[in-house]
Amino acid sequence: MSKPEKLIENGIRLDGRKPDELRPIKIKVGVLNRADGSCYFEFGKNKVIAAVYGPREVHPRHQQKSTSAVVRYRYNMASFSVEERKRPGPDRRSIEVSKVSREALEPVIFQEYFPRTAIDIFVEVLQADAGTRTAGINAASIALADAGIPMKSLVSSCAVGKVDDTLVLDLNKDEDNYGQADVPIAMTPDGNITLLQMDGHLTREEFREGLEMAKKGCLEIYELQKAALFEKYPAQSEGDVNE
Amino acid sequence: MDKKIVIPGDFLSDEEKLADEGTYVENGKVFSSVLGIASLKDRIRVVPFAGKYIPRSGDLIVGVVKEISFSNWIVDIRSPYDGLLHISEFPRRIENEDMPKYLNIGDSIMTLVSDVDEKMKVELTLNDQRLRPIKEGRIIEVTPSKVPRLIGRGGSMIAMLKNETGCHIFVGQNGRVWISGKDKGMDLAARAIFKIERETHISGLTERITMFLKEEKGQKIIEKGPQELEEEIVEEEPQKKEEETVEKESQGGILDELLGGNL
Numbered sequence: 001m002s003k004p005e006k007l008i009e010n011g012i013r014l015d016g017r018k019p020d021e022l023r024p025i026k027i028k029v030g031v032l033n034r035a036d037g038s039c040y041f042e043f044g045k046n047k048v049i050a051a052v053y054g055p056r057e058v059h060p061r062h063q064q065k066s067t068s069a070v071v072r073y074r075y076n077m078a079s080f081s082v083e084e085r086k087r088p089g090p091d092r093r094s095i096e097v098s099k100v101s102r103e104a105l106e107p108v109i110f111q112e113y114f115p116r117t118a119i120d121i122f123v124e125v126l127q128a129d130a131g132t133r134t135a136g137i138n139a140a141s142i143a144l145a146d147a148g149i150p151m152k153s154l155v156s157s158c159a160v161g162k163v164d165d166t167l168v169l170d171l172n173k174d175e176d177n178y179g180q181a182d183v184p185i186a187m188t189p190d191g192n193i194t195l196l197q198m199d200g201h202l203t204r205e206e207f208r209e210g211l212e213m214a215k216k217g218c219l220e221i222y223e224l225q226k227a228a229l230f231e232k233y234p235a236q237s238e239g240d241v242n243e
Numbered sequence: 244m245d246k247k248i249v250i251p252g253d254f255l256s257d258e259e260k261l262a263d264e265g266t267y268v269e270n271g272k273v274f275s276s277v278l279g280i281a282s283l284k285d286r287i288r289v290v291p292f293a294g295k296y297i298p299r300s301g302d303l304i305v306g307v308v309k310e311i312s313f314s315n316w317i318v319d320i321r322s323p324y325d326g327l328l329h330i331s332e333f334p335r336r337i338e339n340e341d342m343p344k345y346l347n348i349g350d351s352i353m354t355l356v357s358d359v360d361e362k363m364k365v366e367l368t369l370n371d372q373r374l375r376p377i378k379e380g381r382i383i384e385v386t387p388s389k390v391p392r393l394i395g396r397g398g399s400m401i402a403m404l405k406n407e408t409g410c411h412i413f414v415g416q417n418g419r420v421w422i423s424g425k426d427k428g429m430d431l432a433a434r435a436i437f438k439i440e441r442e443t444h445i446s447g448l449t450e451r452i453t454m455f456l457k458e459e460k461g462q463k464i465i466e467k468g469p470q471e472l473e474e475e476i477v478e479e480e481p482q483k484k485e486e487e488t489v490e491k492e493s494q495g496g497i498l499d500e501l502l503g504g505n506l
Contacts, residue, residue, distance in 0.1 A: 037293065055295055055323045066362060108251075110267070110276060114297070115363055117323040145251055148294030148388065150276040152267065153252025189252060229250050229278055233292065233444045 003178045007163045013175070015044075019168045022158065022217055027139075027228035029146050037147025039228075041139035044172060045129035050139035052147040055117035069114040073102035075136055077125040097133045104137050104157065104186040104195035110150040119149060130176035134158050137186050137195065142225050146232070154225055155194055156218040157186035160210040162202055167210050169217045183207075185214040189222045246282050248444065249275040249289060256287050265289030279388070280444060292444070296322040296387040296417040298365045302356040303374075305382060305419035306367065308346050314339055316346055318354070321384065321417045324363045328354065332368040351377040353413060353421065380411070380423025383433050385440045387418035392443045393436060400439070400449060407456040408432040431459055 007014055017023070023044025032038035035051040042048075058064035075098040079088045090098075101123070109119065121143070123136035134157040141155040161171040163179035176182050181200030187193045202210060249255070253275045255266060262273045263286040275281055279291035298304070298320060306318035306326050318326035328346075330337060337345055346352065353375055357368040369375065385393065393414055394401045405412050410424030410432045420436055422429045435452055442448060 036295070057323055114323065115361075145278045146293065148277055148279075148291045150265070150267075151251040152269075152274070152276070154250065226250055230248060233248055 004174065007175055007178060008166050008168070013163075013168065013172075015172055019166055020213055020216070022170045022220060023172065025221065025224050027142065027224060029142055029228050029232045035143070035147075037143040037145070037149070039139045039142040039146060041135050041142070043131060043135040043138070044170075045127060046125070046132055046135045047127040048132060048135045048139050049124050049126060050136065050143040051122045051124075052119065052140070052143040052149065053122075054119040054147070055114040055149070056120070058116065058118040063118070064116050067115050068111040069109075069117045069119050071102055071106050071109060071111065071119045071121065073098050073105065073121045073123070073140070075101055075123045075125070075133065077128060077132070081125045081128045081132075097136070100195055100197065101133055101137050101140065105140060105144065105155055107192070107194050108141075108152040108155055108188060109144065110152070113150055119144075128173075130171050130173040130182075131159050131184070134170075134184050134186065138221055138225065142228060145229055153188045153190070154222060155186050155188055156221040156225060157184065157195060158214055158217040158221060159184040160214045160217070162200065162206060162210075167206060167213060169213050181206075183210055183214070185211070185218070187215065187218050189219060191215060246280055248279070249281045250278050251276055253281070255281055255289075256283060258287070261285070261287045263288035265291055290391070291388045293386055294388050296320065298322055298324060298326070298356050298359050298363075298417070300356050300359050302416040303413075304354060304356060304417040305377070305413070305415035305421050306352050306354050306417075308348050308350045308352070311342050311346075311348065316342065318352070318367060320356075320365065320367075321387070321419060322365075324365050326354070326356070326365045326367045328352070328367040328369065332357070332366075332370050334369055346376060351382055351421070353377055353415070377421055380421055381429055381433070383420050383422065383436060385418045385420060385436060387416065389440050389443050390414055390416055390418055392448065393420070393439050395449065400452070403449070403453065404432055404435060404456075407453075407460070408435070431456065434459070 026042035028040040030038055031040045032051050035053060037052040039050045055069050063070055075094050077086055079086050121140045123140055125132045137155055137157040144151060158170050160169055160183050161179050162181040163175045171179060171182055181202050183198045186195035255275055256273045259268045259271050259273055262268050265277045265279060265288050266273050267276045273287050275289045277289055277291040279289045281289045304320055306320045308316050309319045310317035314330045316328040318328055320326040354367045354369055355371055355374055358366040401412055401414060408428040408431050410422050410428040412432060413421040422432050435456055438455060439452060
C-alpha cells in the first residue's frame with residue numbers, strides 16, 4: 001500500500017476508529033498443553049501466542065543466578081507473519097524487542113523466590129500489523145499468571161503515536177509506516193511504567209497527552225486481561241468457592 | 244463470602260500482619276501475588292491454581308531416582324531443584340557399589356525432605372519407618388497446589404477415596420500420588436483424583452466426588468451382575484477394613500500433622 005492522502009478524515013482513522021480507540025482484542029488463556037502457562041492474544045490484525053515454562057533448571061548452567069531466577073524472553077516473528085516473507089530466526093530487531101520486553105516484565109516478577117532457576121517466556125508472532133511487542137507483552141503477562149508465577153501485578157501495554165499531526169492510540173501498520181511518531185508503552189495497572197520507547201518526534205505537550213492516552217488504553221487492556229483469566233475458572237459466580 | 248478468585252496485584256486487606264502465602268505487602272497493604280483462590284479467614288492467603296513444587300523441609304513426597312552419583316542418589320522430585328538422597332540416609336548400611344541394587348535409576352520412593360538450604364540444596368531421607376521404596380501400584384501426577392484439596396480437611400477427602408475404591412493412596416506434597424490396590428479400584432481412584440484436580444475451584448467438591456464414585460460403582464455393579472459382586476464383597480471387605488485401620492494409625496497422624504494444617 002502506498003502512502004494514503006490522509007490518514008485521518010473528519011476525526012476518523014482509516015480503519016474506522018476514533019483517535020483514542022483500541023483495536024478489537026481477543027484473549028484465550030491456557031492454549032498450549034505442554035507449557036506451564038500460555039496465552040493467545042489478538043490485537044486487531046496482530047496474532048501472537050505466548051508460552052511460559054518454569055521456574056525450571058537453567059541451561060546453559062553459567063547463566064544461572066545463585067540468589068534469584070533468570071527471566072528469558074524470546075520474541076520471534078514467524079516468516080509468514082508479514083506481507084513479504086521474513087527471513088526466519090533472530091535478527092537485530094527481534095533481539096532488541098526481546099530485551100525490552102523482558103525488562104518490561106522483570107520488575108513485576110518475584111525472581112528472588114526461585115534461586116538457580118529460569119523462567120522462560122516465548123512469544124511467537126503469527127501475524128503482524130504494528131504493535132506486536134505490545135501484544136507480546138500483554139500475552140506474556142497473562143501466560144505468566146497462568147503458569148502460577150508470583151508477580152506484583154499484571155503488565156498491560158499499548159502504543160500511542162502521532163499521525164497527521166493528531167495523537168492516536170494503538171497505531172496500525174499504515175499509521176506506523178506513514179505516521180510521525182510511535183511510542184510503545186507498558187505499565188502496571190497502578191501506573192508504573194516498565195517500557196517506554198519512542199520512534200519519531202513529539203513535543204513535550206504531545207508526549208504528556210500521549211502518556212495519558214496510553215494509560216487509559218492500558219487500563220482498558222488490563223480489564224480484558226483480568227476477564228480472560230477469570231474465564232478459565234468459571235465457577236466464580238457460584239458464590240462460595242470453597243466448602 | 245470470604246473466598247474468591249484473585250489475580251496478581253489484587254488488593255486483599257489492610258492488615259499486613261495477617262499476610263501469608265501467595266501474597267505480598269506494599270505500603271502496609273496486602274496484595275495477591277498469584278492467580279488463585281484467596282481466603283481471608285484468620286490469615287490472608289492465596290492458594291494458586293498452578294505452579295511448580297518448591298520443596299520445604301518436612302514435606303513427604305514421591306520421588307523418582309534419575310541418577311546415581313558417588314554416594315548420593317539424585318532424585319527427581321518434580322521441582323526445579325533435584326533431591327539428594329545420601330547413602331547414609333538409607334535405612335541400612337550399604338556400600339557405594341551396591342547402591343543400584345537397592346535403588347536403581349527409574350525406581351520410585353516415598354521420601355521425606357529432611358533439609359532445604361538457602362541455595363535450594365534439597366536433602367532427602369528414607370530413615371523413617373513410614374518411608375520406603377515403592378514397588379507396586381501406580382503413580383499419577385497432579386498440580387502440587389491442589390494437594391491440600393485432594394487430601395481434604397483433616398484427611399476427609401482422601402479417606403473417602405480410600406474407602407470407596409479399596410486402594411491404598413498416598414499423596415506426596417509434590418503432587419505425585421501413589422495408588423496401589425486392585426486394577427479396577429486404581430482406575431477409579433485415578434479418575435476421581437483427576438476430577439478433583441480439574442474441579443478444585445468449584446464449590447461442593449466432596450459431594451460431587453462422592454456422587455461420582457457412587458455412579459461409577461453403580462455402573463460396574465450392572466456390568467458384573469449380582470452374583471460376582473456378592474462374592475467379591477465377601478472376599479474383600481474384611482481385608483480392606485484391616486488395611487484401612489492400619490493405614491489410619493500409621494499415616495493419618497502424619498498427614499493430619501503435616502497437611503491438615505495447610506487447609
